[in-house]
Amino acid sequence: MIAPDEPVAASANNVVIRVRGLKVGFGDRLVMDGLDLDVYRGEVLGLVGASGAGKSVFTRSVLGLLPKQAGMIEVYGLDIDRLTMGERRRVERRWGVLFQQGALFSGLTVKQNIQAPMREHLDLSPRLRDELAMLKISLVGLPLDAANKYPAELSGGMIKRAALARALALDPDLLFLDEPTSGLDPIGAGDFDDLIATLQRTLGLTVFMVTHDLDSLYAICDRVAVLGQGRVSAVGPIAELLLSTDPWIHSYFHGKRGAGRETVFRLGAQGEAR
Amino acid sequence: MSIAPAIACDNTPRGARLTLSGGWTIGAGATLERTAQAMLTKIDGARAAFIDLSEIEQMDTAGAWVIDRSRQALESRGVTAEVVGARPEHTILLREAHFRSTETPERVEHPTLTSLLADIGSSVFSAGADLVNGVGFLGRLVSILLTVLVRPRRWRWTSTFYHLESFALRGAPIILLINFLVGAIVAQQGIFQLARFNATPFTVDLIGILVLRELGVLLSSIMIAGRSGSAITAEIGAMKMREEIDALTVMALDPLEVLILPRVWALVLALPLLTFLADIAALAGGGCVAWIYGDIAPAVFIERLQDAIGLNTFAVGLIKAPFMALVIGLIAAVEGFAVAGSAESLGRQVTGSVVKSIFMVIVLDGLFAMFFAAVRY
Numbered sequence: 001m002i003a004p005d006e007p008v009a010a011s012a013n014n015v016v017i018r019v020r021g022l023k024v025g026f027g028d029r030l031v032m033d034g035l036d037l038d039v040y041r042g043e044v045l046g047l048v049g050a051s052g053a054g055k056s057v058f059t060r061s062v063l064g065l066l067p068k069q070a071g072m073i074e075v076y077g078l079d080i081d082r083l084t085m086g087e088r089r090r091v092e093r094r095w096g097v098l099f100q101q102g103a104l105f106s107g108l109t110v111k112q113n114i115q116a117p118m119r120e121h122l123d124l125s126p127r128l129r130d131e132l133a134m135l136k137i138s139l140v141g142l143p144l145d146a147a148n149k150y151p152a153e154l155s156g157g158m159i160k161r162a163a164l165a166r167a168l169a170l171d172p173d174l175l176f177l178d179e180p181t182s183g184l185d186p187i188g189a190g191d192f193d194d195l196i197a198t199l200q201r202t203l204g205l206t207v208f209m210v211t212h213d214l215d216s217l218y219a220i221c222d223r224v225a226v227l228g229q230g231r232v233s234a235v236g237p238i239a240e241l242l243l244s245t246d247p248w249i250h251s252y253f254h255g256k257r258g259a260g261r262e263t264v265f266r267l268g269a270q271g272e273a274r
Numbered sequence: 275m276s277i278a279p280a281i282a283c284d285n286t287p288r289g290a291r292l293t294l295s296g297g298w299t300i301g302a303g304a305t306l307e308r309t310a311q312a313m314l315t316k317i318d319g320a321r322a323a324f325i326d327l328s329e330i331e332q333m334d335t336a337g338a339w340v341i342d343r344s345r346q347a348l349e350s351r352g353v354t355a356e357v358v359g360a361r362p363e364h365t366i367l368l369r370e371a372h373f374r375s376t377e378t379p380e381r382v383e384h385p386t387l388t389s390l391l392a393d394i395g396s397s398v399f400s401a402g403a404d405l406v407n408g409v410g411f412l413g414r415l416v417s418i419l420l421t422v423l424v425r426p427r428r429w430r431w432t433s434t435f436y437h438l439e440s441f442a443l444r445g446a447p448i449i450l451l452i453n454f455l456v457g458a459i460v461a462q463q464g465i466f467q468l469a470r471f472n473a474t475p476f477t478v479d480l481i482g483i484l485v486l487r488e489l490g491v492l493l494s495s496i497m498i499a500g501r502s503g504s505a506i507t508a509e510i511g512a513m514k515m516r517e518e519i520d521a522l523t524v525m526a527l528d529p530l531e532v533l534i535l536p537r538v539w540a541l542v543l544a545l546p547l548l549t550f551l552a553d554i555a556a557l558a559g560g561g562c563v564a565w566i567y568g569d570i571a572p573a574v575f576i577e578r579l580q581d582a583i584g585l586n587t588f589a590v591g592l593i594k595a596p597f598m599a600l601v602i603g604l605i606a607a608v609e610g611f612a613v614a615g616s617a618e619s620l621g622r623q624v625t626g627s628v629v630k631s632i633f634m635v636i637v638l639d640g641l642f643a644m645f646f647a648a649v650r651y
Contacts, residue, residue, distance in 0.1 A: 106616030202366045
């Protein structure tokens with residue numbers, strides 16, 4: 001296991017995503033009501049919250065897939081509402097998104113899926129495109145012969161890896177992961193956590209991760225943001241959140257499923273202190 | 275955007291020193307490749323090269339890959355190439371994204387002629403398989419129909435009427451419209467062509483017989499194949515893709531009984547109804563044109579029509595309708611069940627469903643024409 005990096009100092013130019021006063025709703029029901037959140041450069045931020053609290057809605061509104069009713073979203077210091085088409089494309093090229101179900105194009109092979117953004121956005125020779133696609137495939141730990149398979153021929157874990165490879169195709173600095181370990185077996189999920197941590201360190205990525213997986217939170221997240229009542233009710237390193245008195249946060253981390261991991265985490269921290 | 279990647283080379287007594295600068299990222303595109311390739315020519319025959327990365331501003335996996343690719347190309351030419359001055363994060367990148375062979379077995383491509391012949395063969399085979407499948411499917415459907423008839427409580431009335439509404443009621447306006455127009459066109463052509471033989475009044479016979487025997491049922495069937503057959507295939511296909519069919523099976527429900535029987539039954543009821551509407555609409559269209567364009571008053575038109583056609587003319591068209599519906603429903607269902615995992619496959623099966631049903635509807639119409647001629651009906 002790779003220990004999480006030291007949290008990055010919070011200075012203004014280190015903020016990759018800045019959200020202020022975000023309001024998103026459907027009809028007259030507000031899902032996000034005045035949400036504020038900063039994501040710092042080089043950190044892994046985990047977003048947790050009850051089912052239906054709006055984790056996916058939040059991610060989708062940052063990505064520009066859902067219209068917002070009020071508030072401001074800045075990515076790399078650029079207000080995403082005031083972008084020209086060219087700036088918008090440049091921002092979109094700098095982020096990679098891993099959707100929950102993978103969202104691989106079903107009519108393309110894995111290799112073609114990875115090459116799709118390269119083909120659309122960049123002027124690369126076919127040879128380099130092939131080589132880079134194969135590099136991404138080996139980076140995410142897929143066997144090389146998966147390259148020519150169609151998504152329908154892959155297992156769930158392989159689809160996640162292939163989708164991650166596609167998200168990494170343009171070497172983004174910012175990676176959005178929507179429940180990356182859901183549907184994987186514990187070993188596969190642990191491997192996937194390691195993979196994300198390794199990639200995050202080697203490529204210097206900023207990772208924004210929606211997850212329900214307590215193991216992921218403990219293993220790779222530098223900070224965790226808790227979503228509740230349409231806003232971020234708490235944000236900080238997991239050690240801080242463990243001390244929180246908020247009833248929901250308490251039962252999330254100290255409930256039946258959280259308690260065992262918490263003990264392991266505490267023991268590990270004590271071991272390191274010695 | 276970052277600055278373009280660049281190389282400077284100066285020859286030192288120990289070998290060529292390649293100083294890389296700028297942004298070695300994938301965003302540079304073709305420039306990145308060209309600059310990396312230039313490393314091979316710039317060293318100008320030196321026996322040793324030092325690749326200095328200390329002035330690089332940005333590097334990503336693509337940059338690391340092309341740098342390492344050029345380094346290995348130098349080594350394979352017998353030049354000792356060494357990376358110097360790399361920052362820690364670049365060293366990690368170079369290690370993770372070092373150049374290696376990416377040979378993978380390509381999907382095997384056969385020569386054109388061979389694959390053309392193979393395509394013909396497989397098309398013939400799949401046409402045969404379609405027929406066998408279709409007959410097998412019909413058999414299963416009939417056996418299910420029999421069990422449901424014995425136990426009427428298992429009949430899905432809600433589903434049947436829901437589909438009857440969407441096939442018949444919602445389809446009625448468009449079928450009325452196209453048949454009205456086709457009736458009008460046939461009347462116009464009839465009047466125009468028959469005028470040369472002074473036989474304009476026979477236009478009524480032409481419209482009556484052509485529309486009632488053939489056009490009404492044929493146009494309705496083609497329209498239903500395009501409108502409802504495609505919908506059935508798409509629905510069943512999407513349910514197959516999302517494992518809904520499997521969910522039904524493991525609940526001990528037969529997808530044929532739950533999904534297909536109500537749809538096919540609704541089609542079999544809907545098409546005769548629509549054919550009747552189509553017949554009336556086409557006669558009305560023909561009557562209008564005959565009145566306006568051919569100066570045949572409606573009362574005269576109706577009188578001639580009564581002489582020209584009998585009940586059998588009308589019955590011939592209507593008898594065909596349920597069989598057409600059965601063929602459309604069967605093909606749509608078989609194609610829907612044939613959908614595999616991808617969106618592409620769904621599109622292919624829906625197209626196949628419409629094309630095959632229209633083709634089979636026309637073939638069936640031809641067979642019926644021969645049959646009715648033989649029995650003189």
